[in-house]
Amino acid sequence: MLAQLTLRQQLTDIPGESFEQLIHKLLSLRHPDFVPVRTHGNLGDMGADGLLLWDRVLWACYSPQTDDIARVKRKFASDLEKALVKRPDAFDIFRFAVNDLKGVHPELSVMMSEAQEKLRPRRVEHYGWHRLWNDVMRLDRIATEDLLGCELPVQDKTYGIGLTDLEALLARLGEQRRTSQPLAALPEVNKYKIEWNGLSGDVRGALIQGIGHSHLVEGYYAGLGAPDEADRVAQGFRVYYDQVRADTDDQDRLWAALQEYILGNAAPSLNSMYCAWIVIAHFFQRCDVFDVPPDGWIPGAVDRSAA
Numbered sequence: 394m395l396a397q398l399t400l401r402q403q404l405t406d407i408p409g410e411s412f413e414q415l416i417h418k419l420l421s422l423r424h425p426d427f428v429p430v431r432t433h434g435n436l437g438d439m440g441a442d443g444l445l446l447w448d449r450v451l452w453a454c455y456s457p458q459t460d461d462i463a464r465v466k467r468k469f470a471s472d473l474e475k476a477l478v479k480r481p482d483a484f485d486i487f488r489f490a491v492n493d494l495k496g497v498h499p500e501l502s503v504m505m506s507e508a509q510e511k512l513r514p515r516r517v518e519h520y521g522w523h524r525l526w527n528d529v530m531r532l533d534r535i536a537t538e539d540l541l542g543c544e545l546p547v548q549d550k551t552y553g554i555g556l557t558d559l560e561a562l563l564a565r566l567g568e569q570r571r572t573s574q575p576l577a578a579l580p581e582v583n584k585y586k587i588e589w590n591g592l593s594g595d596v597r598g599a600l601i602q603g604i605g606h607s608h609l610v611e612g613y614y615a616g617l618g619a620p621d622e623a624d625r626v627a628q629g630f631r632v633y634y635d636q637v638r639a640d641t642d643d644q645d646r647l648w649a650a651l652q653e654y655i656l657g658n659a660a661p662s663l664n665s666m667y668c669a670w671i672v673i674a675h676f677f678q679r680c681d682v683f684d685v686p687p688d689g690w691i692p693g694a695v696d697r698s699a700a
Contacts, residue, residue, distance in 0.1 A: 399541050400529060404492055412456030412492045413442055422536045423528050440475030451476050451484035456492035462500050465491060469501065473508060490520040497521065523625040530632050562613050589686035596648045603674030610675035627681040634682045651682065
């Protein structure tokens with residue numbers, strides 16, 4: 394997607410002050426209670442780059458100019474110490490936004506874990522590329538253009554990959570699906586979830602076919618060595634699903650939108666289409682897309698609208 398590519402390009406080697414301004418603008422567009430804190434004389438910023446007043450979140454932002462983990466660690470420690478000294482009663486969550494498209498450095502992750510143990514019941518959170526992009530996805534087109542400083546084309550364009558984070562997964566599935574037999578006994582999906590969502594016909598068939606190979610997705614994420622990667626991708630799926638769901642309840646359209654989110658809108662090969670079904674089935678089973686029926690609901694016992 395053009396917006397995603399534009400944002401990633403802007404984040405590459407962006408100076409610290411510009412990164413902070415980007416975060417300020419994004420959060421101001423997303424949250425009416427966000428307070429962008431500026432520096433003032435000898436006061437500085439009093440230990441906060443920004444505040445979410447309603448949720449009591451204190452923000453600290455850093456965009457390292459070099460891959461120097463020692464500087465990142467010093468920045469984290471310094472910002473946290475200032476926040477505790479100068480704003481001890483102003484926050485329950487310390488959120489560290491760092492501009493690193495590659496993810497969290499192992500040493501920083503250890504440092505954040507140690508800080509979390511010391512600060513309980515307060516929370517320490519990392520805010521990186523995936524969470525930033527998920528916030529951008531929640532903006533409307535006008536707000537997104539305002540944030541990125543460029544106009545986004547609204548005409549139909551043909552693109553081959555919808556969600557770039559899934560390119561490696563799709564390539565792996567394309568290879569493994571040909572040699573892996575579908576499970577003889579399908580994994581148990583949340584009971585009656587298919588019926589609750591009214592999935593039938595082609596959509597139901599595609600989902601069932603995808604479920605037969607969805608264990609390949611679990612194996613892929615298990616072998617990444619990044620325990621939260623599946624959760625990050627799932628969060629994006631849920632955000633996009635909710636956006637589409639706000640416009641339509643038609644299950645065929647919802648399924649087609651999720652498939653396009655994965656593959657793009659270029660005509661897919663049969664193998665690519667089947668792989669997309671596997672990915673959707675995986676997140677369906679995780680309950681990241683489509684709704685879970687309420688406890689006690691049985692098909693035919695009560696109308697969904699009354700449940």
